Amino acid sequence: MNMTREQFAGAVGTNFKVTLGEIAAPVWVTLLTVEDLPTLAPVNPASFAIAGPQSSTAAETTGFSLNFGSSATLQEGSYLFEHDKLGKFALFVVPDGSQAYLAVINRLSAPTIIAVPFRANTGPGSTVKIIAPNGVVTASPATSLAPENLSPEPSRIPGARRGALRD
DSSP: OOOOHHHHHTTTTOEEEEEOOSSSOOEEEEEEEEEEOOOOOOOOGGGOSSOOOTTOOOOOEEEEEEEEEOSSOOOSEEEEEEETTTEEEEEEEEEOSTTEEEEEEEEESSOOOOOOOOOOOOOTTOOEEEEETTEEEEEOOSSOSSOOOSSOOGGGSTTOOOOOOOO
16 A cells, blocks of 8 residues: 555644554553654766766655654564554554654655666576566576676785784
8 A cells, every 4th residue: 555645744743553563452642743754865977986877766655654653663674554544554664752652654756667686597598587666577697607706806906915914
């Protein structure tokens, strides 16, 4: 369920029941504010030490933060929240000062495929089906079938020396 900023804004000042686990008694928190996430400053690719792929574009996101207050103590973690009008949903919250808690909702604005390394048990020339936000995509496996050593021996790196570091 994708709850919107407007739905949460309509719940400011109301209480949410937070389930801490199967054994512990639930606690109550009050939604104090709903705030937009700050806009990100544009990135200057020329300032990078290593240039990124030319075809790469940053994913656009929309988001907001939820600020809760409670006399109960919550640790950083995921909890089941329940509200009379919004229903049940999970949120990851972090302490944000004394008796204050923060949850951030940040969503991709458009269907986006994010590259995630994976190893498929397939032979050469075969394909893998990946479930993406806009449907199923067929792709070749991202890894080779040969064993890989991504960290070469220091002796094969120009200027690298073996030795112990001492303070």
